[in-house]
Amino acid sequence: MEIKIPAALLQFKVLPKDDEERNDENIPKNLAEAMMVFYRTNANNGENATRMQACLDAVLDMYKTGPSGNNRVDIGQAIVCWACGFVGLPENLDAIGGSIAEIRENMPPFAACRNCHMSDETNFIRVEHPQDKTQAMPFVALKAV
């Protein structure tokens, strides 16, 4: 099977929750690695890779074209969910806040997945700006209904 993983996914960095995770080489450092792991392990019969791909296509598209005037969007701190492959804004976005600067490591409230509603297998992600790695790109998603 040929797997095509867009280079842009290297910009999506996984933020470890604590030192244990930071030193754990099994935790992907970015979503390109995560996608490889999902494909290699065929996680949830391939559903995780498919879901992650769809979520990332949506946000990459949003970065490319900008939100259309008809769509209401949410902006905030995005997560990856290892249980189901979801990438996007957490279900409890309001409790989490909008900025990485406000997030304290290893402290509740933990981010809950919008797809599977679990919070024990999520990590925050940081999207690096393609031209300037010191800058983070805001994560934009269509407003949840």
Ligand SMILES: [Zn+2]
């Ligand atoms: Zn999930």
